[in-house]
Amino acid sequence: MLISWRSALSLLLASSLFFFDEWISTPSCRFVPRADHDPRDAAADDRDGLKVMIASDLLLMGSDAGFVDTYFGDYYLSKFFKKSFQTLKPDMLVVLGDFSARGSELTRRKWVPVLRQFHRLIGSLITLPFHVILGDRDIGDCSELDSQLVDWISSHLPGLDSAGCGAFEMENITFLSLNSVALLCGNNALRFGVEEVIERESLDFQTEIEGARTEMTNDFSLGKEMSPNFAWRENSMESGSGPVLLLHFPLHPTGRSRNDGQHCHEKAYSNSLVDVNELWQRLAGSGPYESSHNIPPNATEYIFQALRPRIVFSGHSLDFCDYRHQDGTREVTVPAMSWHARDDPGFVIATFRPGKSVGISHCSLGRQSYAIIYIFMLVLLMLMILLVKFLTTFRTIMMAVALL
Template sequence: MGTSRWSISHSQNQKSDAMQPNLKFIIKTSCGVFFLFLYCEFVIFYIVQLKCDWPELSPENGPQFDEDPVKVMVIADTHLLGSKRGHWFDKLRREWQMYRAFQTAMVIHKPELVFVLGDLTDEGLYCSSSEFEYYVRRFYSLFEVPEGTKMYVAVGNHDIGFHYGVSPYLNERFVTAFNAPAVQLISVRGNHFVLVNSMALEGDGCFLCKPAEQQLTKIQKILQCTKGTYASKCNPKMKLDVYSRPVLMQHYPLYRQSDMECSDFDSAPYPVKQERFRERWECLSQEATLQILDQLKPRLALSGHTHHGCTRPLPTGDGVEVTVPSFSWRNKDNPNYLLAVFSPNNYAYAKCELPRESTVINLYMFGATMFILWLIYSLMCRGRRKYKYH
């Protein structure tokens, strides 16, 4: 009887010893998976984005104004996926990336103004009204701005179509949902931002183009009256508080033959860089470019559309154009956003990188490899313990 009880007790101890390593293994593995997921989906955004800060204005450009400079964040080409071209996992993955990157930027930088330069949606030009309403809800949920920050939106070709495909219905639907008329003038502490619908600059007198041209002419007069160079008599209502050369923002880049002259770290790769731009498709026409530069005389022009970065002098030689790349991993492995600081006589900008999608994928692959090795090691250790007991 004593021997039997000893055998039963010894057998139970062996089972307990066998179960204990299993529990430890599960806990350790679960913790490892959790911390890998937390790092790749949350922490890495703070680590990368904390490296970027607001640029500083150069004192060489003149004395600073009494008021604080305006802090602006610019993103482009979010391309929220639709029901026809977007797989559910692709949509989940890329929208989480943009949500996490944008909200991290809001926490770190706290911009005063946020501008989105078109192609908010991927299928806005042909989706149903109910799906478009879903687009709008998703956009404002993903890109929610805190109190004290204002967001302004320019329209892109994926939102309403290229010029030949834009209908009054599609245009009005977008304008109403995002409060984005064809031409907007936003003035903050002597800094003037002009947002333009790129598809409205065809110059053919269409339902979209004619009102846009009239509004641009009106803004031209307002700027000239404020500066004191308008030939005719100025109405007091046509004057701004302070004159400064405006910042032009739209979806299309200004006219250029290709991206060959772009040497930014986020510029298009070869051979994409060598592809020739088609006027009115990949960029504005040369005629529309010269006309809008002559009317507004911007100090800085910001655009999107190409999904790649580019910095170059304006065709007039007096100012800079910056093309902001896509904010989504779906269009670019190394997306980024623009931070800019403006005073009436000065500005500075910097591009802020986001985590690379390839880096996150490599981290997951490394984690999976380590998990497999850990599993093999644990099984081998368990096998040795069993052999020792026997």
């Protein structure tokens, strides 16, 4: 009877471990409508379109990873990516900065394990297009910015130039990523490089739009040259006609309203069963900037006027939130996808359709507190099995001694 109970208990242990592992790593997604409840967005979420998985703040430790990170955190982060790609089938992956926990403190030699860790985490998924931008934890604050290090890191990530910016197109949708850390700083080479990218992309978009208008209306001469005194204030683009903008820091919140206030978390750790914030601050350290930090007002206005972004995705704040700026531009802040940053990690799925319609889904992953409780119960159950086995063996020995 004891043998059958031990077998049943072992089977229960193995099956519960399997089902928990699958449950905690499978994302749960909900569609987030716009404030105006445009039905086109809901339709975009249901139909085929360019589906992009957007994550932020992975906070990889590289060679500084301890036992917990290596055999617990990394395992589940890899499972998060694997299950998310299997169930949601995105066409592309975007990471909005801070993919390293202490990158700004690392030498190039120390950076290599971080890059290897990132490639190892996403495994076979690396065959899909992916784009990673730089955050303050990756390259530091204004006093620590090293243009040579930024250039070196950018050269090991697809699509980034020497200033840490990138522009690419998928299915006729243009994406533009900016080194938003440099935009916080004064006059430096990196900031000038970012401004050059903004001006170039603005000019390209205006040229494309004006070219289309010329073909349709024939209002302009084919030989007309654009004014050499082009400036962003002269931008004739309509709001929302520009690229999909990818940033690490959110834009300045002046004139910004929450999407009816119902799609924003109040606090990253509000439902946490453990003080994860304090725990992981000891492990990963604090970043150069607070999570409430954002791009300055003048740089924000400059971006809006020059680019007229279709939609903005930003990270750093650790929380999911859906905002609408004064000019109607939608900004989505992407939650951290790491237990280093919050108890309930997550990411965003953006589905892009023609006609500027974008469907947004907020996806949540298993809580770290649930994993800790489960592991505690698992260890307790294993100890009970060992105790039963020990008592059975002890009883057998005592019976044998009694027979002697």
